[in-house]
Amino acid sequence: MADDVSELKAALESALAQAATPDAVEQIRVAYLGRKGHITGLLKGLGKMPPEARKAAGQRINELKSAAADALEARKLSLVDAGGSAVTIDVTAPGLLAAPGGLHPITQMMYDLDDAFAALNFEVYQGPEITSEASDFDNMNFPPDHPARESMDTYWLSGESNDARRCLRPHLTGGSVRRMLEGPPPYRFVYPGHVYRNETTDARHERAFVQYEALIVDRDVPFTAGRLLIDTILQTVFGRPVKTRMRAGFFPFVEPGYEIDMECQVCSGSGCSVCKHVGWLEVMPGGVPHPNVLRRAGLDPDEWTGFYVNVGLDRLVMMRYGIDDVRLFHSADLRFLRQFR
Amino acid sequence: MLVSLEWLKEYVDLPAGLTPEQIMHDLTLATVEVEGVVFTGQALDRVCVAEVLQADKVPDTKLTLTTCDAGEHGVLSVVCGATNVRAGLRVALALPGAQIYPKGAAEAVEVREAEVRGLASHAVICSAGEIGLAAVFPPADEQSIMELDELAGIPAGTPLASAIGFTDAVFEIDNKSLTNRPDLWGHYGIARELAAIYDAPLSTLPRAPEVAASDALLAPSDAALCNRFTATVFEGVTVTGAPLAMRSRLARVGQRSIDLFVDLTNYVMFACGQPSHAYDADELDLPMCARASRDGEAVTLLDGSEVHAHPSVPYIADARRPLAVAGVMGGEASGVTPGSRRIFLEMANFDARLIRAASQRTGARTEASSRFEKALDTQRIDAGLGLFHQLLADIQPEAKAVAFQDAAAAPTVPAEVRVGHRYITSRLGVDFPVARITRYLESLGFSVQESAGIFTLTAPTWRSTGDVSLPADIVEEVARLHGYDNFRFVPPQVALTHLPRAKRVPLDRQVRELLAGAGLQEVFTYPWAKRAQLQAAADSWQEFMTLEMPPAPDQERLRPVLLPNLLEAVDTNLRYFDTFGLFEVGAVYPGAGEGVAAAAVLVGDDAGHLFRRVRGVVEHVIRGAQLKGVELRPSIEPHDWVDPSVRLDIHSGGEVIGVVGRVSNRSKRLAGIDRAEVLAFECRLEALQFQPTRENSYQRVAEFPTSWFDVSVLLADTVPWAQVEAAVVGMDSLLREVRWVGEYRGDGVPQGARSLTLRVIAGAEDRTLVSEEVDGLRARVLETLEKTLGARQR
Numbered sequence A: 001m002a003d004d005v006s007e008l009k010a011a012l013e014s015a016l017a018q019a020a021t022p023d024a025v026e027q028i029r030v031a032y033l034g035r036k037g038h039i040t041g042l043l044k045g046l047g048k049m050p051p052e053a054r055k056a057a058g059q060r061i062n063e064l065k066s067a068a069a070d071a072l073e074a075r076k077l078s079l080v081d082a083g084g085s086a087v088t089i090d091v092t093a094p095g096l097l098a099a100p101g102g103l104h105p106i107t108q109m110m111y112d113l114d115d116a117f118a119a120l121n122f123e124v125y126q127g128p129e130i131t132s133e134a135s136d137f138d139n140m141n142f143p144p145d146h147p148a149r150e151s152m153d154t155y156w157l158s159g160e161s162n163d164a165r166r167c168l169r170p171h172l173t174g175g176s177v178r179r180m181l182e183g184p185p186p187y188r189f190v191y192p193g194h195v196y197r198n199e200t201t202d203a204r205h206e207r208a209f210v211q212y213e214a215l216i217v218d219r220d221v222p223f224t225a226g227r228l229l230i231d232t233i234l235q236t237v238f239g240r241p242v243k244t245r246m247r248a249g250f251f252p253f254v255e256p257g258y259e260i261d262m263e264c265q266v267c268s269g270s271g272c273s274v275c276k277h278v279g280w281l282e283v284m285p286g287g288v289p290h291p292n293v294l295r296r297a298g299l300d301p302d303e304w305t306g307f308y309v310n311v312g313l314d315r316l317v318m319m320r321y322g323i324d325d326v327r328l329f330h331s332a333d334l335r336f337l338r339q340f341r
Numbered sequence B: 001m002l003v004s005l006e007w008l009k010e011y012v013d014l015p016a017g018l019t020p021e022q023i024m025h026d027l028t029l030a031t032v033e034v035e036g037v038v039f040t041g042q043a044l045d046r047v048c049v050a051e052v053l054q055a056d057k058v059p060d061t062k063l064t065l066t067t068c069d070a071g072e073h074g075v076l077s078v079v080c081g082a083t084n085v086r087a088g089l090r091v092a093l094a095l096p097g098a099q100i101y102p103k104g105a106a107e108a109v110e111v112r113e114a115e116v117r118g119l120a121s122h123a124v125i126c127s128a129g130e131i132g133l134a135a136v137f138p139p140a141d142e143q144s145i146m147e148l149d150e151l152a153g154i155p156a157g158t159p160l161a162s163a164i165g166f167t168d169a170v171f172e173i174d175n176k177s178l179t180n181r182p183d184l185w186g187h188y189g190i191a192r193e194l195a196a197i198y199d200a201p202l203s204t205l206p207r208a209p210e211v212a213a214s215d216a217l218l219a220p221s222d223a224a225l226c227n228r229f230t231a232t233v234f235e236g237v238t239v240t241g242a243p244l245a246m247r248s249r250l251a252r253v254g255q256r257s258i259d260l261f262v263d264l265t266n267y268v269m270f271a272c273g274q275p276s277h278a279y280d281a282d283e284l285d286l287p288m289c290a291r292a293s294r295d296g297e298a299v300t301l302l303d304g305s306e307v308h309a310h311p312s313v314p315y316i317a318d319a320r321r322p323l324a325v326a327g328v329m330g331g332e333a334s335g336v337t338p339g340s341r342r343i344f345l346e347m348a349n350f351d352a353r354l355i356r357a358a359s360q361r362t363g364a365r366t367e368a369s370s371r372f373e374k375a376l377d378t379q380r381i382d383a384g385l386g387l388f389h390q391l392l393a394d395i396q397p398e399a400k401a402v403a404f405q406d407a408a409a410a411p412t413v414p415a416e417v418r419v420g421h422r423y424i425t426s427r428l429g430v431d432f433p434v435a436r437i438t439r440y441l442e443s444l445g446f447s448v449q450e451s452a453g454i455f456t457l458t459a460p461t462w463r464s465t466g467d468v469s470l471p472a473d474i475v476e477e478v479a480r481l482h483g484y485d486n487f488r489f490v491p492p493q494v495a496l497t498h499l500p501r502a503k504r505v506p507l508d509r510q511v512r513e514l515l516a517g518a519g520l521q522e523v524f525t526y527p528w529a530k531r532a533q534l535q536a537a538a539d540s541w542q543e544f545m546t547l548e549m550p551p552a553p554d555q556e557r558l559r560p561v562l563l564p565n566l567l568e569a570v571d572t573n574l575r576y577f578d579t580f581g582l583f584e585v586g587a588v589y590p591g592a593g594e595g596v597a598a599a600a601v602l603v604g605d606d607a608g609h610l611f612r613r614v615r616g617v618v619e620h621v622i623r624g625a626q627l628k629g630v631e632l633r634p635s636i637e638p639h640d641w642v643d644p645s646v647r648l649d650i651h652s653g654g655e656v657i658g659v660v661g662r663v664s665n666r667s668k669r670l671a672g673i674d675r676a677e678v679l680a681f682e683c684r685l686e687a688l689q690f691q692p693t694r695e696n697s698y699q700r701v702a703e704f705p706t707s708w709f710d711v712s713v714l715l716a717d718t719v720p721w722a723q724v725e726a727a728v729v730g731m732d733s734l735l736r737e738v739r740w741v742g743e744y745r746g747d748g749v750p751q752g753a754r755s756l757t758l759r760v761i762a763g764a765e766d767r768t769l770v771s772e773e774v775d776g777l778r779a780r781v782l783e784t785l786e787k788t789l790g791a792r793q794r
């Protein structure tokens, strides 16, 4: 008798260890605890035993029965918990997009920059795309015979009288004066937008592109404050601090004016074909708004000063993703645009 | 502009050990962009001076077998094909390993020892063209080898580069960065800048000697055109070639040698930035003057082009006829020739704008015009004359200046600037003492006085033609001489105020993000549109803004709406995709004004499904951007691009601001779209009001569970969903909501009808409905639909 119980116990343990599925465990349960099961059989056999042995044997069989029930349940749960999907799933199949839409890569960068400047309490300003010679050239301190005024560079509208010519804006800077005229200083704003130049297009030249301008005007702004604008832009674009330098540059609407160079991100400044072996890339112009520009904005240039930068987003986006043809941006080609969603 | 370091060093004593690379860097940061540096000697590596010891014709060929003394490289036998090779000649010998450009070769060829007609040849005797020296040694013809008589004193074997002064570093300076610095358009100007940067000694240029004054050389010039006109007559000159040193310098800065007097005027211009022109005095009918062109007057210029009279073309003329375009280019008729014995030297100063106009009008952009149009000071003529006199005296002592006239109408006035010490320091962010600022400015030629914190500055004349005039200019001078990199970043201090604008995210950004979130891809198109696309999607527009110089002849019109260009984008993408959605948010130019619009297209094959999607997109935007008072209303009016049977209007404030619908077959055909359904919307954005915060209010969540049931009915196609919804919703107060489940056309549904399934949600405020109530509602819904709309249960 004692041997029967021990053997059954050992046999059950071994069977359970080999059971790989909850169904197999269920079959074992039926084999041991079912109506015709081994343990049930033992219990049934009790009646044939001498009464003096019956009590002790009964106790041992009931212990086995309860232990067996626990072991079966435990094994079943562990198999259920460890189990996976009911169907086979290929994890290497491509993911499904919730909604396959997206912003243009330039828009994405523009909004990244807007957010970065919003954190510095800069406002986002937007101005019209049709502008006038007065706004974009006179206000910007362009001399009357400046080449940029000529038709070859600017998209002038036809049928305009000569003293009030309008054009598709060739740059954003005229809009900055417009914004300053809307309210009193100090100013901290960014001004993103599309601009247009009459160019022959190729992989590096487009007729329509996007500029991003940032301007701070206040009392006592040293020119080094410009680094705040420059670093905010480049860190947002490249996701890490980027080494820059300022050097003399001339633009009619700033004095002093600067060319701002960034360390070549391809060679880290050691020189490569991208940076023509100088280690630096010209990335944006900047400078202190010219006194004549501040006067056009109704400010006294002895009292107010500031810093301005203007960067071409097309080129930054090209640098960030390694895009080699600027014309793709206006191609509306989904094969290109879908790479950035 | 090319700048020779060897030439610069004649004027400035640079610190020892300064490398060309360091100069390039320092000049770039402080003054102008140096784009590169070229070591001119490198191209002449392994080319040396040699002497032909013996030259024997090779029978039956045009070749000559020579023996050349190449000094330390030995005595070499060299086969030469040139006819002018002869014993005793000094030649340029390219040794094995040298790079040369044989006639007609596009790329350099390396010299090797070779065998020619069985004869060993250990080097190549070069023509000027083969080693890029045609500018220094103008060849008689392309076959001739160089005859280096001028190098008679140079030992054979000497590297040619050092023998002719080509061991030089030449900087390439970006002309654009020089636009506002007329003082830098010559070596002396750059040297002056380097002297200030490195605090190095600068030599002075010679002054012209006294010359007998005359008043017969010049007639009055046009005062608006000419600020100063000097004329000098030299006698006893011989028109030869210029000396090697001068030709070499000119060649290194890209100027080919012509004859002594052309070279002299060019040399003076590259040295101090002052153009001048030499005439054969015997060809002139004095006096000369600078004046406007007169009707019928034409001049043939040195480049052979003919210029005709025009208000923006000023001439230099003698008493008889025009001779040159002032400040741009000399004429053919009056130039110096080999036979000239008397020279008339014009060295003048012209108005920058007029020269620029003349240069544009004639299409001649010359070294002279590009300098004059930057605005030169009149005083630099003194330096130019001094240099010319000295050079000519050195080269031809027998030449004598016999007459001089100086018509100085408007000398450049030195600019005066008053600027506060505090103005400078606050803008620099550093407290520079007065002495330091004074030192920087004096090194640049300013005269500086300071009293009670105010600087009174007089700029040198070479900085006084528009470049320096403002306090801000002075800040720049101090900053760049101190070195921009040497300033520490000072965080700007600003007053913390409330948000500059209440709404931080502009509406156009909200709309873009909502459309992208709804599964559409943003595209950029151009503000102009092709005529064909405008016909397809904006045919009712009468007025357009147009471009004076359009990108293409059929693209002169600015888009009044966005859809024309979006349809073009659909056509483009249908080549690669069957199903997609695009949108653009951008400027539109309706009539004479400018606005902002949003438009989207959904492309696929099931118009019904696409319509519901595009409608859903519009509703998503209205909800997401919290647009106030915007709603969709059916309309059957014809419109530019929409199929009137599948159309909704977007209304705001009683106005139609947009349209949603199916792009008509006509528009698709005109836009070149032949195989897809396109559903679209376009909406003007500038009129829309969005809420500073959400304005809808809370509705209590039902306390008791609601019940629902679906009803499927057959309905004629003439009965729209809106009627079904209206009929059911108002029927009983227990009916909370009616939802669209689906529609079906096909087997079992008659033509002109559809099977519509709707879900009805019912519930009460105070209890759970019992099933009898729900069954009753269901029966009444069916009955109502049957009676009012002719529905049949399915």
Ligand SMILES: [Zn+2]
Pocket: A264, A265, A266, A267, A268, A269, A270, A271, A272, A273, A274, A275, A276, A277, A279, A280
């Ligand atoms: Zn690099």
